[in-house]
Amino acid sequence: MTESELPEADGETQVAEQLDRDDRLKPEFVRAVLDAVEAGDTEGARALVEPLHPADVADLFELTPREDRAGLAHAVADLLDGDVFAEMNDYVREDLIDALTASEVADLASELDTDDAVAIIEDMDEDEQRAVLRALDPDDRAAIEEALSYPEESAGRLMQRELIAVPEHWTVGDAIDYLRGHEELTTDFWEIFVVDPAHRPVGTCQLSWILRTPRGIAMADVMKREQTLIPVDMDQEEVALRFQKYALISAAVVDGGGRLVGMVTVDDIVHIIQEEAGQDALLLSGAGEGDINEPIRESYVARVRWLIANLFTALLASSIIAAFEGTIARMVALATLMPIVAGVGGNAGTQTMAVTVRALATNQLTQSNTMRAIGREMRVAVLNGLTIAVIIGVGVALVFGNVQLGGVIAAAMLTNIVIAGLAGVLVPLTLERFGADPAVASSVFVTMTTDSMGFLAFLGLATAWGLGS
Template sequence: MSDSEFETAPLPPEQLDEDDRLKPEFVRNVIDRVEAGDAAGARELVEPLHPADVADLFELVSPEQRRALAAAVADLLDGDVFSEMNDWVREELIDALEPHEVADIAGQLETDDAVALIEDLEEDEQRAVLRALDPDDRAAIEEALTFPEESAGRLMQRDLIAVPEHWNVGQVIDYLRATEGLTTDFWEVFVVDPQHHPVGTIQLSWILRTPRHIPMSDLMKREQTLIPVDMDQEEVALRFQKYALISAAVVDHAGRLVGMITVDDIVHIIQQEAGEDVLLLSGAGEGDINQPLRDSYQARVRWLIANLFTALVASAVIAAFGAAIEQMVALAILMPIVASIGGNAGTQTMAVAVRALATNQLTQSNTIRTIKREIAVALLNGITIAVLVGVGAALVFSNPQLGAVIAAAMLINILIAGLAGVLVPVLLERLDQDPAVASSVFVTMTTDSMGFLAFLGLAVVTGLVR
């Protein structure tokens, strides 16, 4: 965590609104000065801002204005600002910088933030930036880039405090005071054996409140949560959440301590993963308003095309009962209700199932129990909606038989929606596929086609139409 994260000086009231967002008039004022060539005036306005607010400023202006703004306040664009910036906006600005400028910014950051800064660069640009870095920073970043994306190895910080278990508290305190170049931001001291395997942790507060002669082996907490270097960041976040961790040691395949992950990084990951699942459920890709138009189009259109083909299944069911629909217009009027309610019921169950899978609440141990629970919920919902729709249809069309048919169809479709809403995500997860990616397409296809089939089929079977 950088020193800037501890800045608490409030901004002048004219810059932020009651929700701590930059006011539109302030943003316009900055851009007006930039466009008028008054770089000094723009810099004077921007300088008091916290790095996170400077990052917000760049996200709020148009892509055409960002480069001019960056030129006007170039000396304020340090590593803290870039680490707070939206990925797409940051990538756009980084592309406009020279390799040595990117290297200067990366050198100011923790290893995990520096990796995030340069990992999306083109290979030749990445090599140029790495060559311009300090050798120690370059070695750490090159090592991090060897790990899979979104893994603990990419996320971890290399700067940590590790001491041997045979030291006492006094030796640790002297080491912390006398050794140059140690990280200044840490909550725990890791205790390691001669092979550099972590054997325990000690909170900094324990060290400060314990007599100097006490051995670290007597003071340390031996139970700890170790994070494998190749663990996915989502699983890392779940461990932090489950065990209420502040920091955790990251170990390589041989069990040696190679880094640590802190809770401030995990807060970002939790937010990112939660938003990602919601967007995947809707087929909106990354869903970032700063994402280039072409990328947004490509991410969304493929799921719309997939949905088009699955919609043909429902259309085929309707076509099979074309003659029945011609005999009774009321069927065509009521069909969208069956599909809409079923689709919403399926989406509700699917959202619950995807979230449960993402948070490890739904596992192989309780899958059957979860399915039974969702069927029970669907049954209660189905009975309620069926009664309301059935009575309403019977009264509106003066046809009790029609009311009974749509009530039965509604009950059937909501039960199917509940079953599909939990089974589809579970099946995708068992096939090692992200359940958030394609669940909505399959669930919608199931509820639409089965809803039409139940409604129109019952109309024919019961003799409502022939």
């Protein structure tokens, strides 16, 4: 084989390996692994699982029925390292962790960065946490205990303590010698933090800058002094917003005194963005965490309470209909048209609510632009309302041969869409103002408003105009 052929061959090999990876975790592969476990063929099961990436091994356990996970874990026990547990779904991980001893969990935690170790330990019962922490070596225990002392979903829980920090009086050569001479240093980093004698970060320096700079140049002359510092108690959602806003790869985490205590990296932020976005979408629907691995009882409790709330809001809407029973009896066509007004109004309210909740979550909507946002949504609502009102009004007048009925439903539709737009923006803002999560209860109140006001506007206008009399 000639030298020129080597890259092409390597490329073909990489493509083949990629295609092979893409075929994994298909139903037939999962079935083959479980059949091997069931038949007691531990070596066969291990041979199938061993080539998988840790994230794929975690997915394999998530795809395995709950009652079969213990057998699979026993068969491939030596492949279940910390990287696999760090990638695993929370509920699946909890099931497997419960089956391990404190020393086994401690061994897993010691393999991981602090943030991943904390993710495994933080959801354990207090007694189990203490047992695991006692089994850790003193340095790991101190780091994890400090992380656990910070609020949940804060930068302190999210950060990793393994980082590279050098004093500002060092030269580039000093920094390179330091990196080469200490094997215990972390190997996963993109930039070096430069600190003053009090260990406060004064700048950052990318590895690429160090590699391209002569050894004798001072780090203070190479580093970038402008940096984004993350307070240790900052909520993880706000941390994610800063990474997104300033296009960060990593950022220093500082304590109350401004001292460097850790760093957050973009790989953690990707998980946070995915988690927060999915959580907000599920909360808007009242579906709880919405995890297919969530225990049935927890899913039931999370969902049924909002269904009960919806039941009471539906009863309120039905009471409004009952109040106009006479009008409906005189003109049955009103009964067939009522759901249209309420349904379209509900969709309009949901659209506005989704935009508002997202704007609040991403800090696009603040006190400084609240009135402008309300005005914008009202203008959109009026335009939508006029368009839909004309369409439905003309259609009803032609189908039923009743211009007055067409005018009533057009006026009711315009009214309800405008009210829906107002509710869609005011309900989340009000919940936010009172410290509640606008994604949790907004949909219930907005739906109640659009249904009730839709029926009231349509039937009230029909009664006032004397339809059917």
